[in-house]
Amino acid sequence: MAGIVGRKEVNDGLQSWLFGLERNMKADVQEAALEAGDRGQKMMEHTIDTTESALSPGKPNRNWTFNMRNSMDAKVDQRGLTISVTIGWLQNKEDYFLVQEHGGDVGNRHITAMNSLVAGHDEMLKTLSRWGLKVR
Numbered sequence: 261m262a263g264i265v266g267r268k269e270v271n272d273g274l275q276s277w278l279f280g281l282e283r284n285m286k287a288d289v290q291e292a293a294l295e296a297g298d299r300g301q302k303m304m305e306h307t308i309d310t311t312e313s314a315l316s317p318g319k320p321n322r323n324w325t326f327n328m329r330n331s332m333d334a335k336v337d338q339r340g341l342t343i344s345v346t347i348g349w350l351q352n353k354e355d356y357f358l359v360q361e362h363g364g365d366v367g368n369r370h371i372t373a374m375n376s377l378v379a380g381h382d383e384m385l386k387t388l389s390r391w392g393l394k395v396r
Contacts, residue, residue, distance in 0.1 A: 300347040314371040328357050331353070334347045
């Protein structure tokens with residue numbers, strides 16, 4: 261009976277195809293998460309680089325020691341079917357980073373917020389959306 265494929269062969273073929281599709285989808289989602297983390301981190305760095313200083317009028321950025329900028333990081337974690345992307349000051353978070361980020365009064369000076377976390381988060385969402393992924 262040449263040319264006739266049995267139910268077992270069809271089932272095995274479908275299962276193999278589905279497992280391959282699942283592997284490809286996981287790889288794509290992981291790649292999207294890595295790209296989103298990288299782009300989010302770069303956007304935060306860009307925000308620090310281009311937000312006018314709140315302490316030194318005329319200074320075009322928030323870089324003084326570069327510690328705040330160089331402390332930026334991105335991390336991708338997977339637990340089961342859930343992949344999480346985190347950006348920000350993950351290893352080294354100093355109080356002055358948060359004052360620069362959110363703004364506030366320091367002594368007799370008012371620090372305007374730079375909102376780099378929001379900019380980075382928005383960039384991550386845009387990247388994931390371009391990949392066709394839903395975010396929760």
